[in-house]
Amino acid sequence: MGTMTVAQTEHGFARELRRWRGLRRWSQLDLAIRADTTQRYLSYLEQGRSHPGRAMVVRLAESLQLSLRERNALLMSAGYTPIFGESGFETTELEPIRTALRAILDGHMPYPALVVDRHGTLLEANAAFTLFIEGCAPELLRPPVNVRRLTLHPDGLARRVINLPEWGRHVTEALRNKVRISPDPELEELIAELDGYLPPAELGPGYLGFAVPLRLHSDSGELRLITTLTSFATATDITLAELHLEAFLPADEATAAILRERAANL
Numbered sequence: 001m002g003t004m005t006v007a008q009t010e011h012g013f014a015r016e017l018r019r020w021r022g023l024r025r026w027s028q029l030d031l032a033i034r035a036d037t038t039q040r041y042l043s044y045l046e047q048g049r050s051h052p053g054r055a056m057v058v059r060l061a062e063s064l065q066l067s068l069r070e071r072n073a074l075l076m077s078a079g080y081t082p083i084f085g086e087s088g089f090e091t092t093e094l095e096p097i098r099t100a101l102r103a104i105l106d107g108h109m110p111y112p113a114l115v116v117d118r119h120g121t122l123l124e125a126n127a128a129f130t131l132f133i134e135g136c137a138p139e140l141l142r143p144p145v146n147v148r149r150l151t152l153h154p155d156g157l158a159r160r161v162i163n164l165p166e167w168g169r170h171v172t173e174a175l176r177n178k179v180r181i182s183p184d185p186e187l188e189e190l191i192a193e194l195d196g197y198l199p200p201a202e203l204g205p206g207y208l209g210f211a212v213p214l215r216l217h218s219d220s221g222e223l224r225l226i227t228t229l230t231s232f233a234t235a236t237d238i239t240l241a242e243l244h245l246e247a248f249l250p251a252d253e254a255t256a257a258i259l260r261e262r263a264a265n266l
Helices: 003-024 028-034 039-047 054-063 068-077 092-107 127-132 147-152 164-181 185-195 253-264
Strands: 113-116 122-125 214-216 223-231 244-250
Touching: 003 028, 003 039, 003 068, 028 039, 028 054, 054 068, 092 113, 092 122, 092 244, 113 127, 127 253, 147 164, 147 185, 164 185, 223 253, 244 253
Parallel strands: none
Antiparallel strands: 113 122, 113 244, 214 223, 223 244
């Protein structure tokens, strides 16, 4: 590696390190303590006056709570080879995972459950997921289906959501929190699009954005659903680490009864 390349690498890493620390709103001392190093050494790294070893980059990435994709990028900014692989969801490597996920989805019946990627693209779903696509415009159901768009688009599920102003903002705020932690231009564009679909809302003092049940019209009556999210925190493959399993549960017995009856007729 030539001298100019080394200098460019050092400045690239320094810039990325400063950016991530700024996003976390930590001081140099905060990060130094988390990474078990000194503030002085961290200052040298951020100025490009010192070049980190590979192990230090990995430690800093972990301390900054970066995703696997972001850890790879930080390694590359320092001139090192990425350490986390990225398999396509349909590849042979992830076949055991897909089999296990399908078993989980089927086991969640008669309640809806699905698997999405980091941008909300639908990858797998159980039979009860048909609850969410009834009456949706065909163009929203053409692959790849974005579940966030499907749920909030006026020609999608949104027309049946009774509490759309509140529940829609629950969805978009969750995405905003995700972007605050891991900036993503594609996700930011999606959030802007979704915001345009939401009607005005008067959110009173009792509004709990993190705990808004989905209230949904159905031919059998109103459904009230709560959501559980599962991620794969110990994964070492980027694709797997970015998957989310979203499972819906009935918030009352009336909803449970309707979903059981629906499943029996599928």
